[in-house]
Amino acid sequence: MARAGLSPAAIVDLALRIADEEGPAAVTLSAVAGRAGVATPSLYKHVRNLAELNTLVSVRVMDELADRLREAVLGRSGEQALRAFMDTWRGYVTAHPGRYAAMVQTARPELTEAGGRLVDIVLAALRAYGLEGTDAIHATRCLRAAVHGFAILETAGAFGLPADLDDSYELLTNMIISGLPKPARDHAGGSATT
Amino acid sequence: MARAGLSPAAIVDLALRIADEEGPAAVTLSAVAGRAGVATPSLYKHVRNLAELNTLVSVRVMDELADRLREAVLGRSGEQALRAFMDTWRGYVTAHPGRYAAMVQTARPELTEAGGRLVDIVLAALRAYGLEGTDAIHATRCLRAAVHGFAILETAGAFGLPADLDDSYELLTNMIISGLPKPARDHAGGSATT
DNA sequence: CATCCTTGGCTATGTTCATTAGCTTAATGG
DNA sequence: CCATTAAGCTAATGAACATAGCCAAGGATG
Numbered sequence: 036m037a038r039a040g041l042s043p044a045a046i047v048d049l050a051l052r053i054a055d056e057e058g059p060a061a062v063t064l065s066a067v068a069g070r071a072g073v074a075t076p077s078l079y080k081h082v083r084n085l086a087e088l089n090t091l092v093s094v095r096v097m098d099e100l101a102d103r104l105r106e107a108v109l110g111r112s113g114e115q116a117l118r119a120f121m122d123t124w125r126g127y128v129t130a131h132p133g134r135y136a137a138m139v140q141t142a143r144p145e146l147t148e149a150g151g152r153l154v155d156i157v158l159a160a161l162r163a164y165g166l167e168g169t170d171a172i173h174a175t176r177c178l179r180a181a182v183h184g185f186a187i188l189e190t191a192g193a194f195g196l197p198a199d200l201d202d203s204y205e206l207l208t209n210m211i212i213s214g215l216p217k218p219a220r221d222h223a224g225g226s227a228t229t
Numbered sequence: 230m231a232r233a234g235l236s237p238a239a240i241v242d243l244a245l246r247i248a249d250e251e252g253p254a255a256v257t258l259s260a261v262a263g264r265a266g267v268a269t270p271s272l273y274k275h276v277r278n279l280a281e282l283n284t285l286v287s288v289r290v291m292d293e294l295a296d297r298l299r300e301a302v303l304g305r306s307g308e309q310a311l312r313a314f315m316d317t318w319r320g321y322v323t324a325h326p327g328r329y330a331a332m333v334q335t336a337r338p339e340l341t342e343a344g345g346r347l348v349d350i351v352l353a354a355l356r357a358y359g360l361e362g363t364d365a366i367h368a369t370r371c372l373r374a375a376v377h378g379f380a381i382l383e384t385a386g387a388f389g390l391p392a393d394l395d396d397s398y399e400l401l402t403n404m405i406i407s408g409l410p411k412p413a414r415d416h417a418g419g420s421a422t423t
Numbered sequence: 424c425a426t427c428c429t430t431g432g433c434t435a436t437g438t439t440c441a442t443t444a445g446c447t448t449a450a451t452g453g
Numbered sequence: 454c455c456a457t458t459a460a461g462c463t464a465a466t467g468a469a470c471a472t473a474g475c476c477a478a479g480g481a482t483g
Contacts, residue, residue, distance in 0.1 A: 278442075
């Protein structure tokens with residue numbers, strides 16, 4: 036009875052904490068309700084269902100990551116910006132592996148939107164690098180694929196051999212940077228999901 | 230009563246068919262039992278539990294992919310081998326997106342083993358390229374990260390903008406290939422998971 | 424102050440899955 | 454032919470998601 040002060044945001048907070056502490060599989064409505072000190076059905080007053088909670092969590096994670104990336108790239112350009120971008124991404128993942136793994140990659144519109152904000156940052160970094168238009172889109176996709184692929188495999192413990200992961204990631208970074216289409220002198224703006 | 234001729238392999242077959250046709254989320258024991266024309270608990274005579282089924286499925290997918298990759302790389306070397314490798318990987322993913330998505334990335338020993346077979350193929354291709362030792366491990370990780378990241382994002386529909394995906398993948402391929410440490414003349418053998 | 428009504432809790436209930444236990448029957452091999 | 458094992462089955466339990474409908478908290482309004 037004693038109002039628990041819940042809200043969608045508060046519920047997402049709890050879900051994130053669970054993901055961090057017990058892994059993404061532990062993010063269930065019962066678990067969230069338990070932490071909130073509330074009966075499970077009460078959550079439905081704030082969130083449509085589990086699927087919606089999952090996308091809210093994903094949006095939150097993407098935005099959080101986007102904020103850090105924006106800040107990291109701020110004031111840098113060219114190669115410096117790209118290196119900061121890649122380091123920050125991996126830093127976020129290793130700092131919050133459960134949270135990152137809880138991020139769902141389904142083609143829901145809300146996610147596309149949040150993904151767009153993320154992509155915009157990459158595009159901005161690439162624009163500062165001199166890339167735009169179709170070239171920039173291709174480059175963004177490659178960057179995302181490489182960074183996200185590395186992140187997923189690393190958090191899954193899929194890299195078993197005893198070679199230093201930082202070195203591997205540095206190689207990846209260099210591959211991406213040196214493989215980008217040649218910087219040209221020009222600018223323009225894009226958005227949405229690559 | 231009339232023996233249904235089940236076996237772990239047959240169950241995995243059904244699970245794969247479900248993943249292909251209805252997506253990875255539809256792979257439940259009930260669904261598999263339904264297709265097998267059997268009551269759900271009967272499956273436990275062949276498979277320990279759902280988790281085990283999932284890893285069996287993953288192993289199957291990894292091995293299937295490894296077979297195709299091995300064949301594709303066979304007889305090629307250097308850049309040719311790497312291009313064939315990358316094309317074949319993506320070809321497999323686009324041909325069986327549900328199956329690929331059903332592949333779980335957890336650090337279970339059986340998976341590590343299957344992953345090792347896959348990694349060996351990459352290492353072999355890289356050895357033909359002139360890479361070995363630590364350099365080869367780092368390169369393998371980058372290759373896996375890039376290819377797997379692209380595959381996941383593509384099957385998830387995360388690439389929304391209207392630029393050609395083949396072109397993006399070709400850029401990724403070129404990035405990887407041109408970013409590899411310089412080929413040297415020498416050889417040796419490795420194994421397990423990078 | 425009294426009353427309303429929206430909001431956010433609750434309990435009760437139903438569904439789907441995974442999983443275990445224990446029974447029964449088909450196949451097989453001495 | 455029978456004994457054993459393997460492979461089905463039904464029944465039952467428990468977790469989790471979800472819906473329906475009740476009831477109180479507490480702010481807005483007279």
